[in-house]
Amino acid sequence: MKPAVPIVALDQVTKRFPGVVANDRISLAFQAGEVHALLGENGAGKSTLISMLAGIQRPDEGAILIDGQAVALSSPGHALRLGIGTVYQHRMLVPTLTVAENLLLGTPWWQRPRRAAVAERFRRDARAFGIDVPPEARVDGLSLGEQQQVEIIRALWRGGRVLVLDEPTSMLSPQGVEELGAMMRRMAAQGVSIIFITHHLTEALAFGDRVSVLRGGRCAGGIGTAEFGALPRPALMERVVGMMFGTAVANTNALAAPSLALPRAGDATMLEVSDLSGQAFRDIRFDVRAGEIFGIAGVDGNGQTPLVQALAGQIPSRGRVMLGGQDLQGRSIRQRHGMGLRYVTDDRGGEGTVATLPVSLNLLLKDLGRAPFWKQGFAERRAIQAHASARMREFDVRAPSTETPIGKLSGGNIQKALLARELAGSPRLIIYNKPTHGLDLRNIEATRARIRETAQAGLATVLVSTDLSEVLALSHRVGVMLRGRMVGIVGNGPDARDRVGRLMAGLPESAAEDAAGEAAA
Amino acid sequence: MSEAAGITPVSRLPPRSRVPVPPFVGTTLVPIVLALVAGGLVLAAIGTDPLAYYAYVLERGLLRLRGLQATLVHMIPLLILGAALIVSFRSGLWNLGIDGQYMLGMLTAGALAPHLVQAMPLAPALGLSALAGGVAGTLWALPPAWLRARHGTNEVISGLMMSLIATSLVAALVKLWLRDPASLEPQTLTLAVGDRLPMIPGTDVNVGLVLALLVVLGVHAMMTRTAAGLRFRVLGLNPAAARHAGFGGPVLAMSVLCLSGFLGGLAGSVELIGALGKMQASWNPAYGFAVVPLVFLSRFNGLALILLAFAFSVLEIGGASAATRLDVPQDFTLVLVGFVLIFLALAEYLAQRRAET
Numbered sequence: 038m039k040p041a042v043p044i045v046a047l048d049q050v051t052k053r054f055p056g057v058v059a060n061d062r063i064s065l066a067f068q069a070g071e072v073h074a075l076l077g078e079n080g081a082g083k084s085t086l087i088s089m090l091a092g093i094q095r096p097d098e099g100a101i102l103i104d105g106q107a108v109a110l111s112s113p114g115h116a117l118r119l120g121i122g123t124v125y126q127h128r129m130l131v132p133t134l135t136v137a138e139n140l141l142l143g144t145p146w147w148q149r150p151r152r153a154a155v156a157e158r159f160r161r162d163a164r165a166f167g168i169d170v171p172p173e174a175r176v177d178g179l180s181l182g183e184q185q186q187v188e189i190i191r192a193l194w195r196g197g198r199v200l201v202l203d204e205p206t207s208m209l210s211p212q213g214v215e216e217l218g219a220m221m222r223r224m225a226a227q228g229v230s231i232i233f234i235t236h237h238l239t240e241a242l243a244f245g246d247r248v249s250v251l252r253g254g255r256c257a258g259g260i261g262t263a264e265f266g267a268l269p270r271p272a273l274m275e276r277v278v279g280m281m282f283g284t285a286v287a288n289t290n291a292l293a294a295p296s297l298a299l300p301r302a303g304d305a306t307m308l309e310v311s312d313l314s315g316q317a318f319r320d321i322r323f324d325v326r327a328g329e330i331f332g333i334a335g336v337d338g339n340g341q342t343p344l345v346q347a348l349a350g351q352i353p354s355r356g357r358v359m360l361g362g363q364d365l366q367g368r369s370i371r372q373r374h375g376m377g378l379r380y381v382t383d384d385r386g387g388e389g390t391v392a393t394l395p396v397s398l399n400l401l402l403k404d405l406g407r408a409p410f411w412k413q414g415f416a417e418r419r420a421i422q423a424h425a426s427a428r429m430r431e432f433d434v435r436a437p438s439t440e441t442p443i444g445k446l447s448g449g450n451i452q453k454a455l456l457a458r459e460l461a462g463s464p465r466l467i468i469y470n471k472p473t474h475g476l477d478l479r480n481i482e483a484t485r486a487r488i489r490e491t492a493q494a495g496l497a498t499v500l501v502s503t504d505l506s507e508v509l510a511l512s513h514r515v516g517v518m519l520r521g522r523m524v525g526i527v528g529n530g531p532d533a534r535d536r537v538g539r540l541m542a543g544l545p546e547s548a549a550e551d552a553a554g555e556a557a558a
Numbered sequence: 559m560s561e562a563a564g565i566t567p568v569s570r571l572p573p574r575s576r577v578p579v580p581p582f583v584g585t586t587l588v589p590i591v592l593a594l595v596a597g598g599l600v601l602a603a604i605g606t607d608p609l610a611y612y613a614y615v616l617e618r619g620l621l622r623l624r625g626l627q628a629t630l631v632h633m634i635p636l637l638i639l640g641a642a643l644i645v646s647f648r649s650g651l652w653n654l655g656i657d658g659q660y661m662l663g664m665l666t667a668g669a670l671a672p673h674l675v676q677a678m679p680l681a682p683a684l685g686l687s688a689l690a691g692g693v694a695g696t697l698w699a700l701p702p703a704w705l706r707a708r709h710g711t712n713e714v715i716s717g718l719m720m721s722l723i724a725t726s727l728v729a730a731l732v733k734l735w736l737r738d739p740a741s742l743e744p745q746t747l748t749l750a751v752g753d754r755l756p757m758i759p760g761t762d763v764n765v766g767l768v769l770a771l772l773v774v775l776g777v778h779a780m781m782t783r784t785a786a787g788l789r790f791r792v793l794g795l796n797p798a799a800a801r802h803a804g805f806g807g808p809v810l811a812m813s814v815l816c817l818s819g820f821l822g823g824l825a826g827s828v829e830l831i832g833a834l835g836k837m838q839a840s841w842n843p844a845y846g847f848a849v850v851p852l853v854f855l856s857r858f859n860g861l862a863l864i865l866l867a868f869a870f871s872v873l874e875i876g877g878a879s880a881a882t883r884l885d886v887p888q889d890f891t892l893v894l895v896g897f898v899l900i901f902l903a904l905a906e907y908l909a910q911r912r913a914e915t
Binding site: 112159276350369371374378382384387388389390391392393394398402403405406407414415 | 799
């Protein structure tokens with residue numbers, strides 16, 4: 038039987054940030070004794086939702102109800118007092134202290150720490166939830182999964198009734214995920230309400246009692262406990278994939294242009310990647326022809342960025358990478374640049390530019406020391422400035438002067454400057470990493486137009502994006518990354534959205550295969 | 559390492575043609591005046607007339623010809639060491655092993671110069687001795703540089719440790735093998751006055767001053783106008799960007815620290831062949847800790863460093879005279895430098911706050 042009043046409920050909650058609606062009229066109810074899985078891609082509004090539940094932010098509109106009463110959660114402490122404990126993605130334990138000492142940290146300073154009692158209580162709970170962590174163990178000797186278990190118990194001690202887990206599986210091994218799942222089930226059995234945030238569909242279905250899907254800040258739908266019991270698993274998956282990626286919800290991205298306008302790709306293979314492995318990706322194999330845009334889709338953090346960093350030569354990798362018939366392995370970043378490989382980083386302020394240096398020098402960072410801008414090692418100021426004005430005019434970079442520190446420009450102008458830098462010289466392959474991330478609509482459009490234009494001019498293009506609509510609007514073919522592997526390559530077409538969406542969620546490419554696999558099992 | 563972030567490196571300032579005068583007054587002159595006032599209050603508190611003290615310092619360190627010449631000679635190692643630190647600090651690396659490099663540079667010149675001047679004409683003999691000191695400084699900077707570049711070991715700690723070793727090593731070497739048998743003090747063979755760097759005509763200041771000024775100006779030009787200097791600066795401002803652009807590898811960090819070490823060693827050898835003529839086993843002026851604040855005050859700008867090193871030398875030379883005459887401890891100059899640093903940092907903080915609001 039379902040209790041009539043949920044422990045926590047969101048009623049038409051809306052939260053806005055400058056330029057975005059992070060949560061748009063979301064209504065959800067969380068019941069005692071249930072694992073409620075919240076699914077959504079990056080940017081779907083999950084983090085905002087959590088920070089409101091944890092008392093860090095307050096909704097602009099709507100209300101949070103606790104035991105049916107509207108409550109204004111004013112601080113993290115307030116949320117804890119009302120029974121809501123949160124475990125964040127990043128570990129928050131002191132590594133050099135023991136588990137018990139970490140758990141004692143909240144004790145008021147005038148009290149004597151009660152080590153023995155805390156250790157005993159931890160041992161009891163650990164047994165109850167099936168955890169094997171001794172309270173005397175030092176935290177830095179524990180695995181990430183074990184540290185997380187400690188944090189979950191701590192959150193439970195402090196909150197007690199509702200446990201919010203923010204993407205708890207993102208750093209765990211498959212076995213760790215199983216253990217966590219079992220722990221969540223046992224806690225739910227004791228009456229705790231668990232809010233389990235994830236972007237892995239299979240986990241949500243495996244551990245959840247009900248599933249809600251967030252997409253673009255809205256609640257795109259959900260599956261209740263009744264349906265969970267009634268429908269077979271493949272059908273459930275089908276429905277959730279539809280909610281996450283499908284066209285069931287009106288497409289909020291008005292910019293997604295039809296893929297018909299794509300230029301025809303050439304025939305010559307420009308980039309050939311085979312059996313490429315690195316720290317965060319394995320056995321990657323794909324090729325890109327001249328004039329072709331090869332999209333790489335996937336939820337953020339599935340190995341896309343390390344993969345393209347390895348292609349650019351920034352991190353080590355094993356395997357074969359050929360650019361226009363020349364082997365790239367063993368070549369430095371600068372040599373690869375010289376051979377026509379360009380990498381437009383997603384980390385514009387971090388590694389892309391030096392904020393305090395003028396635009397003119399930032400435009401030449403990758404040609405530093407080369408003639409005609411440096412002669413015998415000395416800077417030729419006129420040549421540098423002339424180059425900067427020409428590039429800034431051509432790429433419409435708006436800045437007071439060529440000598441303005443680049444950090445003072447807007448994100449859109451910094452991105453245009455980066456494009457101006459990377460498209461200089463004679464590029465043959467250009468890799469874009471999340472090229473429109475964080476830009477406003479006009480600059481998104483300008484950047485996408487530039488990507489098409491350069492591909493049309495014959496450049497081979499690799500486009501990494503977590504925005505599925507963007508990948509589909511620009512690419513000829515789409516490779517999907519999941520947990521460091523390229524799980525499939527899909528030719529762009531009318532059914533590409535569904536097929537890519539299924540691959541991103543860890544499902545076989547089409548529903549038919551899925552059913553066959555299920556039947557065989 | 560982030561403590562340096564509070565002090566704006568020169569590259570963050572607008573180009574020189576557009577520097578308006580009032581901010582300079584606000585962020586540099588006013589703090590210095592305030593520091594002098596605060597120092598005056600301390601002097602008054604210990605029963606000395608501040609005006610008399612400052613007048614005495616100025617007279618002995620600046621206005622009398624002999625004092626001025628002593629001031630200029632005193633500047634020489636400070637300038638070269640300052641140049642060494644500018645190379646390092648502007649590249650975001652903290653070569654605090656500078657004292658050890660200075661000591662080893664001086665010892666190497668002290669061991670070589672008396673023999674070289676016997677074997678060859680003066681100019682190449684002194685030139686070689688100076689360079690050998692630089693090489694010794696480079697070698698002494700190498701272990702911390704390598705550890706930093708290859709393994710990310712904090713170069714501050716390893717540099718300071720290397721300085722500690724250098725102090726004992728120098729004393730041991732002088733006492734055991736390089737000792738002048740004719741001297742009671744444990745010290746190296748003395749370079750005859752005629753075999754040292756020549757004086758600038760008409761003065762008692764050796765040409766080491768010219769060399770030191772050239773080193774500072776050269777470093778300044780390198781950092782601001784050359785490709786190598788820009789690489790160093792990018793490394794200092796944003797190491798991730800240096801790596802992304804393909805030049806931020808271990809070699810760059812090694813070059814920075816080795817160049818800095820070379821200049822550190824050069825400071826020692828130039829002081830030996832210019833002013834001291836010999837190295838005593840107990841010699842350890844610990845210039846590094848005087849120069850580090852000066853370099854921060856100069857905001858890593860070579861031209862500003864020259865002015866500051868001069869002002870500091872005036873204080874030191876004048877202060878030394880005042881110490882005996884007015885019974886103010888010699889270390890009072892450090893109190894003044896401390897005040898200047900505090901007030902400059904305050905001014906910087908206030909200026910930034912105003913810029914933000």
